[in-house]
Amino acid sequence: MDIVIKLSQFLLSLSLLIILHELGHFIPAKLFKTRVEKFYLFFDVKYSLLKKKIGETEYGIGWLPLGGYVKISGMIDESMDKEQMALPPQPWEFRSKPAWQRLIIMLGGVTVNFILAFIIYIGMAFAYGDTYIANEDLKDGLLIESPVMNTVGFKTGDHIVSVDGEKIVKFDNDLTMKVIMAKEVLIERDGAQQAIKMPNNFVDQLSKQGKSTLLDIRRPFVIGSVTDGSKNTALQPKDIVVALNGQPTKYFDQVKTVLENNKNKTITATVLRDQKEVQVPIIISKEGKLGVQPGGLGMESLEKLGYYKVSKQEFGFLESIPVGITKGKDQLVGYGKQLKMIFSPSTGAYKQVGGFKAIFDIFPNTWSWQVFWNITALLSIMLGVMNLLPIPALDGGHVMFLLYEIISGKKPSDKFLENAQMVGFVLLITLLLFANGNDIYKAIVGK
Template sequence: MGIIIQISQFLLGLSLLIILHELGHFIPAKLFGTRVEKFYLFFDVKFSLFKKKIGETVYGIGWLPLGGYVKISGMIDESMDTEAMAEEPKPWEFRSKPAWQRLIIMLGGVFVNFVLAYVIYFFLSFIYGDQFRDASTIQDGYLVENPLLTDLGFKTGDNITKVGDYVVENVSDIKGNFIGAKTITFIRDGVEQTITMPVDFLGQFSDSKRRDLFEMRYPLMVVKASDTSANKGANLKDKDVIRTVGGKTIKYIDQLKPVLNDLKGQEVEVTLLRDEKLITEKLKIDDNANLGIVYYSGADSKTMEKLGYYKMKTKEYSFGESFAGGYNKFTGQMGKYFGQLKEIGNVETGAYKGVGGFYAILNVFPDYWHWQTFWSITAFLSIMLGVLNLLPIPALDGGHVMFLLYEMISGRKPSDKFMEYAQTAGFFILIGLVLFANGNDIFKAIFN
């Protein structure tokens, strides 16, 4: 069921972004009297799932969910309709319009992507506000199990206070600011320390089989005793929190294994927190140092706050304040994404190894439905789609914009033949990037 929810969110988010992006081209084209021959969600290679002609435009849904397009008359695009371009320009064609109108048509899709992202962040601020785990209230630092980090000198219990130039306020922002961070500052045993990150850390991380960086430390919360456990009939209930084992305090789940290793083969007294009361129970530890109990791998924020592990911080926005709140979220995410592209473009960082395709985007969505999460992810993907379309590759909007700016500055329009060659070259570059990104997904699925 989880994968169905993921795919549903992926297709809904992708479809919304594609339709609105293409509307960004379609609307100004129509306003300037330019004929739009086709408006498609997804690609209709050989056949369409649905199509209907209304006026001069065919609206349809293709079968290949790799994007979408509008086919504008008199424009050299992915259709490569060279026969139409060989004819004399018609008044309703793209090539007959002034350069400034053509520029607006080409920038329309990106403009809509950025406006959409801002509007989503505005409503997220107004409806949900900001609620996050206050990093200043974390008591005993974070869990560090990734060998890449332990080899650099990090240890479980380190309390991360600064990632690069970002002073950590929101726990969730640690990962978001990790890309491009040259140093990580933390508190260990009351002493502030700083570790310099290797230039190629992102490449090493992409090559590793571990997907975690700094994780939250969670309490030892019981689900049940396993069916084959010697403790199957013990007085254990769902969400009991184990506080002590054999007289030794267990505050976090990562502290359990060393204690069990010292007590294996014994029956010991265990203290449980249940409904805010402490109770004791006798449990057996087998010869392999296992209690035979299934545990929660995490806990929700309300439970963690109630148990005193950290505090949640909440900020609510009025309707007027949401304009600034949405703007701050929008610019913050824009900055992070440009930072990612900068690292990817620097071969020394190895960040290009982490580039993912459609499967990676699918996995960004959770396997449960939560509207706030869905819209947050969709807003970021809208920014990503807008920025990528601005890249100066002829097959993308940014490539067309690049040639239009050249025309407006120089007063010389590139020939149709040149544009055909440029479009073909851009198409192959784009296909190469798509194959590389999705090839990375396949490589990681097989080897990681």
């Protein structure tokens, strides 16, 4: 069932983005009286799953879910319709329209992508507000157990003050990405501030450590369940370990440290049970384990127990507009930085480029509209930026040649555009194979 929910979100998001992107080309083409022969969700190589012709346009769904397209008459695109291009230009064809109209048609898709992302962020600000923990309320710092983060110089309990000079006001999901792409992170440890220089190949180092949480809030040690055969039957689900041998253990990481230092011993644990402190004897294995499965607490429960103050900010409709625009701008700038790292071989970030499986994996196993829209907005920005790259066969490649035509007054020959389209197509296939090959490699090696 989990895979069905995950797949449903993936296909719905992908379909929405493709259809709206292609509408961005379709609408201005129709406004400029340019004939659109096909409008397809997914590619119809050899055959279509569904198709219906309405007026001069065939609408359909292909079987290959690698994108979608609109086939515009008189345009050199992925269809490589040389027979049509060999005929005299017709008034309804793309090639017969003024350069400024062709430019608007080509920019339509990415424009819709960016507008969609900003609209989603505005809608999310209005519908969900902003829930976060203020950075100043993280009195005991963050949980940092990543081996690479430790090697760079971070420790659990560090308080992140700023990233590349930007003061950190709140702890949220964006902080991890800011640290990953940072050049310098200012932390506070034991009352003193110190700057940590991030290595240029930090992303490459992260890829070698496998899956590990970089940054998180520190949480208490909660008993989820006692495993079969465990000697610690005195422990009960939902118990919170608050002390071991009289030593306060407010956080999970503190409990782990005490267990590591008392292997193969019997000690006394103080647990919070039904809002009362209870002392129980516990037996620590020679591996430093209790024979329990850890549980978790939601933010509301953590707040009630006094661990954190959760801030919730709600916005009216008009207030949501600048909030959503700021969020969209930050994501756009952040993705631009990611691309810069990917195209810089020394960072090793290119090794983390993923294909369709990587996109599929970011969707959760449970349905959440808030998470769905957040991912869809980010993917919309990614789709818009990628399509703007000046690669023939992408919108950006067509825009590049159109700008050359507008500035120079000279239109590239059809032969040149055909060759450029072919080169661009080969390059895109290569990038597609590389990205999805990375997915396969990571699946094999388990990273």
